[in-house]
Amino acid sequence: MGMCMRFLEILCAIVLPPLGVFFRYGCCKLEFxxxxxxxxxxxxxxxxxxxxxxxxxxxxxxxxxxTPV
Incomplete structure (x- = not known):
């Protein structure tokens, strides 16, 4: 599921860049x-x-x- 979501985020980032970043971080982060x-x-x-x-x-x-190490 992670690769599919990342692909969709990249696709959205190409069409409308802030939308892809919004899906990853939300609207209250510096990256957005x-x-x-x-x-x-x-x-x-x-x-x-x-x-x-x-x-x-x-x-x-x-x-x-x-569990991450």
Missing amino acids: WVCVLLTVLGYLPGIIYAVYVIITDPERHYDDDY
Whole structure:
């Protein structure tokens, strides 16, 4: 399920960059507002930043039986 969600977030980030970042972080995080600013200043920088943020974000959801070391 994680790869499917990440794919959809990247797809949304290409169409509307802040939307992909919103799905990953919500609207009250710095990453979202930086993406909004970059998208307003230029569509391409917004896409690059959004895809970068989504790809480099580690998975935050773990399975119940998985314990991170």
